[in-house]
């Protein structure tokens with residue numbers, strides 16, 4: 259903490275689920291937060307914050323913030339609540355849970371959480387120890403990065419891979435399935451730096467995004483077909499002798515099998531599958547192989563269709579094939595969290611999970627609540643924190659139906675009365691970032707980031723970590739875990755003697771806010787120049803030995819719970835698995851619903867966060883339906899017409915915007931809009947299927963077919 263003028267300056271870090279995890283400077287006037295700025299000294303933050311964080315200080319004072327515990331007074335979903343005390347709220351939770359446990363067993367209680375907050379204490383795993391101790395069902399949280407993490411671990415092991423900062427040293431950069439300027443803005447300057455030095459920047463995306471517009475080459479691809487493109491590149495690279503055979507011989511496993519697989523993907527076949535011209539497949543392969551160092555930044559969007567995991571396997575094999583890992587700036591990056599010595603076992607306490615406890619995947623929420631999964635015992639209580647499933651999970655109508663169940667006891671810990679919290683019986687008030695203490699988990703760079711409180715919490719808000727301490731005491735748990743202070747937890751939750759943390763202490767972080775892991779400087783780091791992959795063989799496994807166990811979810815996403823049924827079989831070699839829904843793979847469905855839809859991230863919201871704030875809504879626009887002029891003309895849709903996007907699962911509505919930024923046959927509608935703020939009372943996940951990807955049980959948000967028509971004149975509310 260320093261004092262500059264009349265203001266106190268406290269170091270913090272961005273709480274959000276995104277790869278940038280910026281270093282903050284909180285500027286406080288006494289107890290009042292007046293500004294939040296980016297730390298100019300942090301090598302990625304560079305003094306700038308993104309659109310979403312522009313008025314982060316005011317966000318803390320939003321008039322609609324939940325400040326006190328509240329009990330529902332109207333029907334479920336009506337959004338009417340009255341203030342109650344913490345004692346009353348905790349007392350009611352204990353009474354209801356005791357009843358449910360006596361009658362159905364503790365597995366009838368289901369936690370539901372994702373990454374509303376990204377801290378070690380308050381984030382993804384904040385409630386895991388509590389619910390494990392309680393004996394609740396284990397939540398499998400595969401909202402995001404699960405398919406890609408399974409694929410990454412099978413191929414190269416838990417390595418951070420290419421440092422995003424090292425992109426500045428690359429000569430050829432592929433941004434694959436990522437809209438970086440919206441979603442990973444602070445990585446973009448490193449690409450610009452490379453581009454200024456002559457690097458070629460390629461974006462592979464079905465949509466001409468903000469990012470694609472800045473690229474040297476935009477390759478349009480049909481959603482869910484990236485594996486075919488990567489295999490086609492291999493076909494050319496191997497066929498034309500562009501392989502780094504020495505690297506392959508020393509540091510990879512299964513080259514002969516991979517080469518045989520690649521023969522199945524000649525560029526002409528790839529063109530048919532992907533829509534990318536055969537000549538472009540060849541050109542991309544040649545340029546990628548011969549312009550070293552070549553780098554690939556993988557986006558999360560790659561995983562969002564049936565074959566997403568295998569696409570990421572294929573893409574992750576490419577750098578080893580051409581020896582890109584030899585160089586600083588070469589290789590590929592999924593996310594670097596694997597470099598951090600976090601002791602998730604100590605955080606989640608899987609040792610408290612009773613053997614045989616069931617696992618419920620969070621993307622099956624609607625199916626779990628409505629009885630479709632046939633669960634015994636049924637889910638009788640849902641505890642939601644750090645997540646907004648009504649908007650963000652697939653099969654929206656089913657979730658809403660489930661949440662309307664009168665016999666379901668729902669508790670939500672929230673900052674705002676979201677479209678999920680509206681259905682809760684109790685809402686508990688959560689703290690915001692300037693009010694709490696945490697060491698952030700980061701998935702886009704290699705810095706430890708500490709957030710320190712700059713102001714007191716308003717009303718009766720509590721950080722998640724304190725919420726679970728209170729719940730533990732309420733339920734009568736006396737373990738030492740619940741008496742640890744925040745600092746004691748942070749000391750326990752990291753291996754501070756790990757080589758990556760040499761010289762880094764909690765004291766140092768309190769003073770400086772952040773510190774780079776000891777993993778080599780961006781201008782020197784080439785983590786796999788000499789192999790050293792973290793797979794069972796120590797090699798880059800083209801043929802994955804871990805595929806023998808079948809599909810699996812990386813334990814971090816399931817409370818570190820390893821006890822599981824054998825997974826579905828997985829092809830040990832990268833392969834193209836067609837989407838569940840596309841004009842070619844499901845022609846029957848496509849007769850009624852001929853258009854593919856993607857639902858990527860909003861520029862001005864962070865998932866649904868800020869989606870209730872006027873300024874951000876204006877910046878983002880409404881639930882716009884972007885479509886190609888030819889598709890619109892065929893349906894007599896004019897620019898600005900309110901249209902309905904639908905399939906058998908549901909519908910949503912919004913104004914049409916006609917643009918050839920989207921390819922013919924494709925619709926784009928951003929995720930993140932609050933259903934309650936749209937004309938139909940629904941948002942894009944109304945049409946999403948709750949099928950899982952073939953790897954890591956990830957969501958298939960970009961693997962859906964729809965039809966679009968002009969909306970009926972009198973809008974009807976879908977879930978009235």
Ligand SMILES: Nc1nc2c(c(=O)[nH]1)N[C@H]1C(S)=C(S)[C@@H](COP(=O)(O)OP(=O)(O)OC[C@H]3O[C@@H](n4cnc5c(=O)[nH]c(N)nc54)[C@H](O)[C@@H]3O)O[C@H]1N2
Pocket residue numbers: 275276277310402434435436437438440441442462463464465467479480481482483484556557558559560562563856857858859860861862863864865866930960
């Ligand atoms: N502004 C903003 N930033 C965010 C977020 C946010 O909500 N708002 N959310 C954060 C989170 S949680 C995440 S996971 C990341 C995700 O960030 P990204 O990885 O960038 O993911 P998306 O924005 O969903 O999609 C990126 C692009 O992938 C394209 N795409 C869709 N399907 C396919 C496909 O099959 N193949 C290919 N090649 N491209 C495809 C879409 O058209 C889109 O342009 O962003 C983080 N950053």
Ligand SMILES: Nc1nc2c(c(=O)[nH]1)N[C@H]1C(S)=C(S)[C@@H](COP(=O)(O)OP(=O)(O)OC[C@H]3O[C@@H](n4cnc5c(=O)[nH]c(N)nc54)[C@H](O)[C@@H]3O)O[C@H]1N2
Pocket residue numbers: 275372373374375380401402403558643644645646647650651671672673674676688689690722857858859864865866867929942943946959
């Ligand atoms: N169609 C479609 N659906 C998608 C995606 C897509 O691309 N398309 N992307 C998927 C991806 S990548 C992701 S990551 C998920 C994101 O799904 P979610 O994590 O559910 O998304 P958020 O909207 O960020 O919801 C987080 C909620 O937590 C609350 N919150 C924030 N901080 C705190 C806190 O400290 N304590 C408590 N108790 N609550 C807090 C916020 O107010 C917010 O309501 O969505 C997935 N859904």
Ligand SMILES: [Mo]
Pocket residue numbers: 275401402403558
């Ligand atoms: Mo995400």
